Amino acid sequence: MDIQLPQIIFQIINFGVVMGAITFLMYKPIQKVLDERASKIAEGQAAADGLISEKKNLEVSKLKIEREAEKKAATLIEEAAKKATETKKEMVEKAKAEAQAEIEKLKLQWQAEKQQMVADMRQEMIETVMAVSAKVLGSKLDAKTDAKLIATELDKLTK
Amino acid sequence: MVQVIVTTARELAKTEVTAVEKQLLKRYPAGVTLKFLVQPEVLGGIKLSMGDEEIDATVLASLSAVKQQLLKG
Numbered sequence: 001m002d003i004q005l006p007q008i009i010f011q012i013i014n015f016g017v018v019m020g021a022i023t024f025l026m027y028k029p030i031q032k033v034l035d036e037r038a039s040k041i042a043e044g045q046a047a048a049d050g051l052i053s054e055k056k057n058l059e060v061s062k063l064k065i066e067r068e069a070e071k072k073a074a075t076l077i078e079e080a081a082k083k084a085t086e087t088k089k090e091m092v093e094k095a096k097a098e099a100q101a102e103i104e105k106l107k108l109q110w111q112a113e114k115q116q117m118v119a120d121m122r123q124e125m126i127e128t129v130m131a132v133s134a135k136v137l138g139s140k141l142d143a144k145t146d147a148k149l150i151a152t153e154l155d156k157l158t159k
Numbered sequence: 160m161v162q163v164i165v166t167t168a169r170e171l172a173k174t175e176v177t178a179v180e181k182q183l184l185k186r187y188p189a190g191v192t193l194k195f196l197v198q199p200e201v202l203g204g205i206k207l208s209m210g211d212e213e214i215d216a217t218v219l220a221s222l223s224a225v226k227q228q229l230l231k232g
Contacts, residue, residue: 126229130222134202137218141203146168147175150205153216154182157207 161187166196166206166217179205 141149163183165171171179176195183191187209202218 123230126226129229130226134219134222137222138199138202141168141218143169146203147172149203149216149218150167150171150175151178153205153214154179156216157182157186157214 160190160192161209162192162194163187164194164196164208166198166201166208168197168199168201168203168217170197171195183207 161183165179176193180191180193183193200219202222204217204220206217206220207214
């Protein structure tokens with residue numbers, strides 16, 4: 001087997017040309033595409049990291065807002081309970097005052113009725129006594145006594 | 160002349176009428192005209208009405224006065 005130097009040189013040149021062509025036509029565009037892809041991936045990763053960070057921030061904010069809301073709700077409930085207690089107390093006091101006023105009114109009314117009843121009884125008693133007295137006097141007053149009475153009154157008339 | 164209405168519980172005797180007239184003439188010397196009314200409800204005594212003036216000395220008036228006093232007290 002003979003080694004032919006020109007053939008080897010030709011093959012070496014041929015290989016170099018093919019390598020150069022491949023490098024120029026294939027390697028660089030592929031490298032460019034790969035670089036672009038890597039860049040996009042890095043951008044995506046950065047965006048994802050940003051979103052994750054934003055999500056964490058949002059969760060922290062959410063928790064903070066929830067705690068504040070819970071705190072505020074607790075304060076509102078406490079205030080409402082306090083107000084309800086005060087209102088209840090006021091209502092009870094008002095009801096007591098109204099009941100007391102009603103009792104006083106009824107007492108006064110009862111006293112007035114009692115006084116009126118006593119006055120009516122007194123008047124009735126006096127009327128009865130007077131009627132009886134008139135009857136007794138009418139039956140007991142004879143003409144002689146009446147004459148004396150008239151004479152006495154006539155004497156008073158001229159004095 | 161003064162007109163006097165004399166009210167009594169019974170009809171007055173003539174002597175009593177004269178006495179009434181005599182007493183009234185002492186008070187009204189110009190003369191009096193008497194009109195007699197009998198009202199048993201006055202019970203006794205005498206009531207003299209002379210125009211606006213009235214002297215009520217009946218038993219009924221006394222009882223009414225007592226009654227008024229009792230009602231006031």
